[in-house]
Amino acid sequence: MSRSRLLPLYEFFWHLSEAQKAGLPLRTTLDDIARNAESRKLARIYTDIALCLQSGQMLADALDAHPRTFDDTLRALVRSGEESGRMSAAFARCAEIVRLRDNRAREMRRVTREPKITAAITVGLGALSGADTLVDGAITFVLLGSAAILGWRFSPVFRRFVFSILLHIPVIGAILRRDGWARFLESLCFLYQSGIPLRAAAETAANLQPAVGLKKIFLRIAEKISHKSGVLEAFAAEKGIDPLVMSMVRAGERSGNLAQSLNEAVLRLDEENDRALTALRQYTGPMLAIALGFIIWRFL
Numbered sequence: 001m002s003r004s005r006l007l008p009l010y011e012f013f014w015h016l017s018e019a020q021k022a023g024l025p026l027r028t029t030l031d032d033i034a035r036n037a038e039s040r041k042l043a044r045i046y047t048d049i050a051l052c053l054q055s056g057q058m059l060a061d062a063l064d065a066h067p068r069t070f071d072d073t074l075r076a077l078v079r080s081g082e083e084s085g086r087m088s089a090a091f092a093r094c095a096e097i098v099r100l101r102d103n104r105a106r107e108m109r110r111v112t113r114e115p116k117i118t119a120a121i122t123v124g125l126g127a128l129s130g131a132d133t134l135v136d137g138a139i140t141f142v143l144l145g146s147a148a149i150l151g152w153r154f155s156p157v158f159r160r161f162v163f164s165i166l167l168h169i170p171v172i173g174a175i176l177r178r179d180g181w182a183r184f185l186e187s188l189c190f191l192y193q194s195g196i197p198l199r200a201a202a203e204t205a206a207n208l209q210p211a212v213g214l215k216k217i218f219l220r221i222a223e224k225i226s227h228k229s230g231v232l233e234a235f236a237a238e239k240g241i242d243p244l245v246m247s248m249v250r251a252g253e254r255s256g257n258l259a260q261s262l263n264e265a266v267l268r269l270d271e272e273n274d275r276a277l278t279a280l281r282q283y284t285g286p287m288l289a290i291a292l293g294f295i296i297w298r299f300l
Contacts, residue, residue, distance in 0.1 A: 006098055006101060006102040006105065007102065008037070008038055008039075008042055009069070009070075009098050010095050010098040010099050010102065012033060012046070013074075013091045013092075013094040013095035013098060014091075014092075014095045015029065015032075015033055016029060016030075016033075016087075016091040017088050017089075017091035017092040017095060020087045020088035020091060021088050026053060026059065026087075027050055027053050027054060030046055030049055030050040030053065031047075031050055033046050034046035034047045034050060045066050045069055048062070048065065048066075049062040049063065049066075052065070058079075058082055059078055059082060060075055060078045060079035060082055063075045063078060071208055072204045072207050072208060073097065073187045073190065073191060073204055073205065073208060074094050074097070074098075076191055076194075076196060076200075076201075076204050077090050077093050077094050077097075077190065077191065077194050078090055078091075078094065080191075080194040080195055080196050081093075081194070084194075084195060089194075090194065093190055093193070093194060096190075097186065097187070097190050100186060101183075104179075104182075104183075104270065107274070107277075108179070108277075156210075159210055160210060160211070160212050163176065163210050163211040163212070164211065164212055164213060167211055167213055167214075171276070171280060172280075174276065175273055175276050175277060175280070176211065177214065177242075178242065178269045178272060178273045178276075179269075179273055180209055180211055180214040181214075181241075181242060181245055181265075181269055182265075182266050182269040182270055182273070183205075183208060183209065184205045184206065184208075184209060184214070184218050185205075185245070185262045185263075185265050185266050185269070186205075186262075186263075186266045187201075187204065187205035187208060188201050188202055188205040188262060189259050189262040189263050189266065191204055191205065192258065192259055192262075193259045198225055198231065199222055199225040199226040202218065202221055202222035202225055203219065203222040205218065206218030206219045206221075206222055217238050220237075220238065221234045221235060221237075221238065224237055230253060231249055231252075231253050231258060232246075232249050232250050232253045235249050242269070244265060244268055244269065244272070245265050245269070248261045248262065248264055248265035248268070249261065249262075249265070
């Protein structure tokens with residue numbers, strides 16, 4: 001199994017948390033982490049953070065210089081820990097949220113492997129059917145695939161465009177919406193538990209959302225909360241919210257234990273998505289067989 005790209009980030013925060021518990025200086029710990037980094041890129045990032053601390057900067061400010069590695073939620077958690085003096089707990093929360101993201105990403109990759117293959121074959125068939133020769137079709141497919149991979153890797157605009165399209169596809173759109181809500185509620189829960197005001201926590205969690213349509217909903221919720229609306233009232237003002245989310249928010253506001261209710265909503269949304277993804281996989285096998293059959297019929 002390939003090593004997850006999120007695992008080094010988990011190890012980073014886990015080591016910081018354990019070092020804080022042991023009373024070790026933060027700068028010394030960062031130097032040690034940098035020396036043992038698994039890549040030169042990470043070593044440069046960790047060394048830069050250590051140098052910023054040496055110059056008198058706060059850790060959260062040092063992390064601000066590397067937003068692609070440490071997103072808004074992680075930086076907000078670290079800043080909250082520095083302000084409250086509970087650095088070990090803040091680092092532990094960061095490690096936990098990275099672990100949860102990694103688990104969700106691994107599961108998503110596992111269950112979407114076959115749909116991705118089916119989609120690639122479908123695109124390939126479209127390229128081949130519109131070409132005069134097999135070679136021309138293959139070249140077109142390679143160019144389209146390369147452009148898509150590069151766009152996804154380096155262009156946030158392209159990723160937002162793809163997410164916007166996928167949100168309107170039956171089944172897939174529902175899965176992405178539940179996943180978006182789970183990510184939003186998960187970040188909101190961690191930030192709120194760390195003592196960050198609810199409105200600021202909602203804004204930070206919303207800004208992590210890659211799907212523009214969902215991001216607008218979450219930002220509107222944050223705005224309503226800032227106008228002294230109740231949490232339930234802010235959520236209820238948006239149409240099409242999953243009934244499960246509304247039920248959990250209602251229970252959390254009434255009981256006074258909103259964080260626990262949000263966490264339960266995340267678990268339930270993940271379970272529902274697992275079932276939906278498993279069902280989706282059952283249809284990709286026949287689709288793949290049909291696609292391969294068309295190739296044989298068209299070109300042999």
